[in-house]
Amino acid sequence: MKLITVAGPPSSGKTSMLLRVIDWLKEQGLQAGVVKFDCVASKDDERYRAKDVPVLLGLAGNLCPDHYFVTNIEACVRWGQSLELDILISESAGLCNRCSPFIRHALAVCVIDNLSGANTPTKMGPLLKQADIVAITKGDIVSQAEREVFQYQVRKVNSKAEVLQINGLTGQGKERLGALLKQAQDIDTLEGRKLRFSMPAAVCSYCLGETKIGSDYQMGNVKSIAIPDVPRPEVS
Amino acid sequence: MTDSIESITILGGRSKSGSPEDVNLRLVPGHLVAVVGPTGSGKSRLLADIEYIAQRDTPSGRCILINDQPPAPELRFAWGRKLIAQLSQNMNFVMDATVAEFIAMHAECRDTRFEEAGLANLIDSVVAQANRLTGEPIVSDTPLTALSGGQSRALMIADTAILSDSPIVLIDEIENAGIDRRQALDILVQNQKIVLMATHDPILALLAHSRIILKSGGIADVLRSDEGESELLEELQKADAAIMAVREKLRRGERLGSAAFKIS
Numbered sequence: 001m002k003l004i005t006v007a008g009p010p011s012s013g014k015t016s017m018l019l020r021v022i023d024w025l026k027e028q029g030l031q032a033g034v035v036k037f038d039c040v041a042s043k044d045d046e047r048y049r050a051k052d053v054p055v056l057l058g059l060a061g062n063l064c065p066d067h068y069f070v071t072n073i074e075a076c077v078r079w080g081q082s083l084e085l086d087i088l089i090s091e092s093a094g095l096c097n098r099c100s101p102f103i104r105h106a107l108a109v110c111v112i113d114n115l116s117g118a119n120t121p122t123k124m125g126p127l128l129k130q131a132d133i134v135a136i137t138k139g140d141i142v143s144q145a146e147r148e149v150f151q152y153q154v155r156k157v158n159s160k161a162e163v164l165q166i167n168g169l170t171g172q173g174k175e176r177l178g179a180l181l182k183q184a185q186d187i188d189t190l191e192g193r194k195l196r197f198s199m200p201a202a203v204c205s206y207c208l209g210e211t212k213i214g215s216d217y218q219m220g221n222v223k224s225i226a227i228p229d230v231p232r233p234e235v236s
Numbered sequence: 237m238t239d240s241i242e243s244i245t246i247l248g249g250r251s252k253s254g255s256p257e258d259v260n261l262r263l264v265p266g267h268l269v270a271v272v273g274p275t276g277s278g279k280s281r282l283l284a285d286i287e288y289i290a291q292r293d294t295p296s297g298r299c300i301l302i303n304d305q306p307p308a309p310e311l312r313f314a315w316g317r318k319l320i321a322q323l324s325q326n327m328n329f330v331m332d333a334t335v336a337e338f339i340a341m342h343a344e345c346r347d348t349r350f351e352e353a354g355l356a357n358l359i360d361s362v363v364a365q366a367n368r369l370t371g372e373p374i375v376s377d378t379p380l381t382a383l384s385g386g387q388s389r390a391l392m393i394a395d396t397a398i399l400s401d402s403p404i405v406l407i408d409e410i411e412n413a414g415i416d417r418r419q420a421l422d423i424l425v426q427n428q429k430i431v432l433m434a435t436h437d438p439i440l441a442l443l444a445h446s447r448i449i450l451k452s453g454g455i456a457d458v459l460r461s462d463e464g465e466s467e468l469l470e471e472l473q474k475a476d477a478a479i480m481a482v483r484e485k486l487r488r489g490e491r492l493g494s495a496a497f498k499i500s
Binding site for chain 1: 284288293294295313321322323324329330331332333338341342344345346392395396399400
C-alpha cells in the first residue's frame with residue numbers, strides 16, 4: 001500500500017481535489033481510502049462516504065493536531081492494509097504551519113489556493129517547503145498573470161517540488177496528480193520511519209492544560225519576546 | 237521549443253450528450269479564430285481544453301496537438317510552460333499589491349531581467365497601453381484591488397500583450413467592460429500568434445478569419461468568413477463608431493440631439 005500525506009490550509013480545496021483524483025484512480029483500477037485529520041469538526045468524511053470511499057475521521061480536539069496525527073497514523077496504515085487499499089491518503093488541514101504531517105518516503109502533497117495572497121507561500125514553512133508536489137487550486141478565479149505570480153512565489157519557497165494547477169470543481173489537472181500518486185513508493189509499516197520535520201519543542205504548563213495567565217503559572221519551555229527598553233523621561 | 241509553434245490542431249471529442257464531434261482543425265500563426273455559441277454551449281470548455289493541451293482526458297474527450305504531435309509531458313505540465321497566454325473572464329484582481337508592484341512581480345516570474353530603468357519603462361508602457369483601452373486612467377501606484385472592472389480588464393490585456401510572449405493566446409469574452417475592444421484585439425493579435433477568442437460580439441466574431449460554432453458542448457461547425465461577411469463587417473464597424481461617438485458625448489455630459497447618431 002502507498003501512503004500519501006496531503007496537507008494544506010482549511011478551505012484550500014483538498015477534499016474537492018482528492019475526490020476528483022480518487023475518481024481517476026478508480027478508473028485505473030486502484031482503490032484509495034482516506035484518513036481525514038482535523039481539529040474541531042469536519043463533514044468531509046460524509047463527502048467521501050457519499051462516493052463510497054472508505055474513510056476515517058480523526059478530530060484532535062484540544063491536542064496539538066500534528067501530535068495527534070503522528071501518534072495515530074500507524075494504526076491508520078494498518079486499517080488501510082486491512083481493507084486491502086492500494087493507496088491510503090492522509091488528509092489534514094495545515095494547522096499551525098510550524099510543523100508538517102509529512103513522513104519521509106511517503107509522497108507529500110501540499111495544497112494551496114491562488115486566492116490566499118502572494119505572500120502566503122513564504123509564511124507556510126515546512127508544509128510547503130518539504131512537499132514533493134504542490135497543488136495550486138482555484139486558478140479559475142484569478143487571472144493568468146496572478147496565477148503565474150503565485151506559482152512563482154511557491155517556486156521560490158520550494159524549487160524541487162512538481163507544481164500543478166488543479167481545478168477541484170472540473171477536475172482539470174487530476175490526471176497528472178493521479179499519475180504521480182500511482183508512482184509513489186509502497187510502504188509496509190511506518191515503524192521506525194521519520195517525520196520530515198521535527199514537531200515544535202513543546203511542554204510548557206499550557207501544553208499541560210494550564211489556563212491562568214501570569215509568570216507564576218509558567219513552567220517548562222518558556223521563551224520571552226524581545227522588547228526594547230523604553231527610554232525614560234529625564235528627571236531634572 | 238515553446239517558441240517554435242507551427243500549428244495547433246483540435247481533434248474532435250464529443251458533445252455533452254455524447255455525440256461525436258467531426259472536427260480536425262489545424263490553426264497556424266497569424267490565425268484569428270472566434271468561438272461562438274450561446275451561453276453554456278461550451279466555449280470556455282474548448283478554451284480550457286486548449287489551455288490544458290487535452291489528450292482525450294478531459295470531459296470533452298478532445299485531443300490537442302502541437303506541431304502535429306501530442307505534447308511532451310514537460311511541455312504539458314512543467315513549471316514555466318509559456319506556450320499559452322490566457323485572458324479569462326475573471327475581471328478582478330485579488331492580489332494585495334499596487335499596479336507597479338504587480339507588473340514587476342509578473343516580469344520577474346516571466347524570467348525577464350531588467351535594470352531599474354528598464355523595469356520603470358516596462359511599468360510605464362504596460363500602464364500606458366492599458367490607458368489606451370479605458371476611459372478611466374490607471375496610475376501605477378493604485379492598489380490592484382481598487383481598480384474598476386474596466387481598469388482591471390484593460391490592465392490584464394496590456395499585461396498579456398506586453399509581458400506574455402506566448403505564441404498562443406486564448407481570450408474569453410473581452411466585451412462588456414468599458415474598454416475599447418477593437419484596440420484591445422489589435423494589441424493582443426501581435427504578429428504571428430494563434431489567437432482564439434470566445435465572443436458574443438458580432439464585430440469581433442466577424443473580424444476573425446474563421447469561427448468555431450458551438451452547440452450543447454460540441455463543435456457543430458467551423459465557418460470561414462467570406463466576402464459578404466467582410467462587407468457586413470464594415471457596415472457594423474461604422475455603426476459601432478457611431479454608437480461610440482454617442483457614448484463619448486454622454487460621458488462628457490453633453491445633451492444629445494436627435495441627429496447625434498450618424499452612420500458615416
